[in-house]
Amino acid sequence: MSLRDxxxxxxxxxxxxxxxxxxxxxxxxxRVRRAAGRRERVELFFAFDDASSAVAVLDLATRLGGxxxxxxxxxxxxxxxxxxxxxxxxxxxxIADARRxxxxxxxxxxxxxxxxxxxxTAFLAEWVAGARTNPNRFIAPALRRLWLxxxxxxxxxxxxxxxxxxxGGAPDPNPEGVRxxxxxxxxxxxxxxxPAAVIGRRWWFAQDRPQQIVERLDELGWG
Amino acid sequence: xxxxxxxxxFRSPYSYLAAPRAFALADRPGVEVAxxxxxxxxxxxxxxxxxxxxxxxxxxxxxxxRLGMPFGRIHDPIGDGATRCLRVAQHALDVGRERAFVLTxxxxxxxxxxxxxxxxxLRAVCExxxxxxxACQAALEDPATAARVDADTAALxxxxxxxxxxxxxxxxxxxxxxRLDDVAHAVTVxxxxxR
Numbered sequence: 001m002s003l004r005d006x007x008x009x010x011x012x013x014x015x016x017x018x019x020x021x022x023x024x025x026x027x028x029x030x031r032v033r034r035a036a037g038r039r040e041r042v043e044l045f046f047a048f049d050d051a052s053s054a055v056a057v058l059d060l061a062t063r064l065g066g067x068x069x070x071x072x073x074x075x076x077x078x079x080x081x082x083x084x085x086x087x088x089x090x091x092x093x094x095i096a097d098a099r100r101x102x103x104x105x106x107x108x109x110x111x112x113x114x115x116x117x118x119x120x121t122a123f124l125a126e127w128v129a130g131a132r133t134n135p136n137r138f139i140a141p142a143l144r145r146l147w148l149x150x151x152x153x154x155x156x157x158x159x160x161x162x163x164x165x166x167x168g169g170a171p172d173p174n175p176e177g178v179r180x181x182x183x184x185x186x187x188x189x190x191x192x193x194x195p196a197a198v199i200g201r202r203w204w205f206a207q208d209r210p211q212q213i214v215e216r217l218d219e220l221g222w223g
Numbered sequence: 224x225x226x227x228x229x230x231x232x233f234r235s236p237y238s239y240l241a242a243p244r245a246f247a248l249a250d251r252p253g254v255e256v257a258x259x260x261x262x263x264x265x266x267x268x269x270x271x272x273x274x275x276x277x278x279x280x281x282x283x284x285x286x287x288x289r290l291g292m293p294f295g296r297i298h299d300p301i302g303d304g305a306t307r308c309l310r311v312a313q314h315a316l317d318v319g320r321e322r323a324f325v326l327t328x329x330x331x332x333x334x335x336x337x338x339x340x341x342x343x344x345l346r347a348v349c350e351x352x353x354x355x356x357x358a359c360q361a362a363l364e365d366p367a368t369a370a371r372v373d374a375d376t377a378a379l380x381x382x383x384x385x386x387x388x389x390x391x392x393x394x395x396x397x398x399x400x401x402r403l404d405d406v407a408h409a410v411t412v413x414x415x416x417x418r
Contacts, residue, residue: 001338009299010336013280017295020281081270086385093384093398100405189274204282208401212285 023219026200030220040069040199040222042213044206045185047079047194048121051091051098051110054147056195056206059105061140063214068222073139075125076182077118080193091115098147101207111150120154121146122178127163129177138166225413227256227406230379230389231325233308233339234263234301236283239329240290241388241400246322253417254410258321259375260309261387263301267376269385283333286400293334300332304340307363308332309372311345314362315354324352 001009030040044060046053057073064071080087092115099110124142128135141162146154163171185191190203197206197213199220204213217223229245231238249256265271280297287294300308308328315324331337331348338344349359362368379389382396390397392409 001341009301009338010297013297013299014295014336016277016280017284017297020284081272081275083270085269089383089385093396096396097398097402104405186274189277192272192274192278202281203278208399209282212289 026202027220029200030222034068034221040217040220041072042069042217043072043074043198045074045076045079045181045191045194045196045198046206047076047118048124048143048146049077049116049118050079050194051094051112051115051147052101052205052207053195054143055098055101055106056197056210057143058108058140059101059210060197060206060213061136062106063210064217067214067217069217071136073128073136074181074185075128075139075178076185076194077122077125077178078182079118079185088115098207102148105210108148111148112146113151116146116154123156123173124159125178126173126175127171129181130172130174131167132172133167135167138163141166225254225392225410225417227254227410228259228389228391229256230259230261230375230382230384230387230391232261232263232305232387233312233329233332234265234299234305235387236279236294236333237286237400238388239294239333240283240286240292241403242325242329243292244400244403245388245390245406246326248407248410249322251410251414253414256322258312258316258325259378260312260325260372261376261379262309262372263305264386265301266305293330296334296336298332298336298338298344300339302340304332304338304345306372307345308339308348310363310365310368311349311354311359313368313371314359315352318354318358320353324349324354327352 033040042064044057046057061071095110095113095115102108102110128139142159145158145162160171185196191198195206196203199213199216202216206213227248231242246256248254284294312321312324315321328339328348332339337348339348346356349356382389382391384396384398386398388400390406392406393413395409397406
């Protein structure tokens, strides 16, 4: 085995795993945050066209309720691995998986059978990025409407009505804000797909690891 | 008999984490676990960028800790190591030792840094799994074992799937080690229907 092989196959993976165990900076940061009277920040990068995101947003909002943690919902449009040949298959499977998760975790039925495309819902992300007040009160009902109701094409007028009811006034789209969120999500080898929950420098696929996310808050003292 | 198809890759840490629980499903009466070894994604032309590789290692370590499984002394088997394990696994299947081989080999790769591309490393793994080394060597040279690996890999693609571990119970597909509880539930439902 060459030295290069040894480094790539053995030493680099081992170093990544070892360094991932270093936790004192996160614990220190949580202590400082608490001392300053601030809450922990759980940022959930999600996509309106992603069935897994719909489950994750609704599930985490429930699980984090009453905790010393702020759930920051950040929509993105561009997501996934670049030139992924399995992208379409992943969208199809996400619906089947989200259907089971919605049933077992939330007691809800998914109404949609056909994958949405990013362009179908990009306007929703742009509206949220342009929101002047907390957009969470629009996001959850919008995801319910998109994924739980039926298989109908996305009706922009109905969402505009929903926005007015939840947020007051008309939406003010901010596409640059969405691009900035996408850049922030992926910087420094961060999440490459949605739904991704980030606490400090650690992240999890939120539809797969909701319990681990809650346990992480416990570890950091945010019970 | 309820059949659980278990699509597995020796290069997938999540397959390693899933394997003990997946094979344990066969300890239930009337349940059969059918091992299907597939060629690693990165050897099938699918992109695995640095961000995904890093996240997978970190996340797999966290999950291994939760599951009480050793993880971290790694020797990445991509290339010959993965191919040789896949071929030996076909021989193990023929002699009814696939569970022992898959568990031993994946632990060797992900927790003991064994170089399974070498004869020395693979032989030790095979013998620990109760396989005769000369029979394993024959399997490595046999084009029929390679063809069976290709067939299992094609079967995964035919399911419209890409990564592993994947489980199939009565036509329903589950992806990921974190869906094993759902798989177990599907098995229970299938068994109750058959009674």
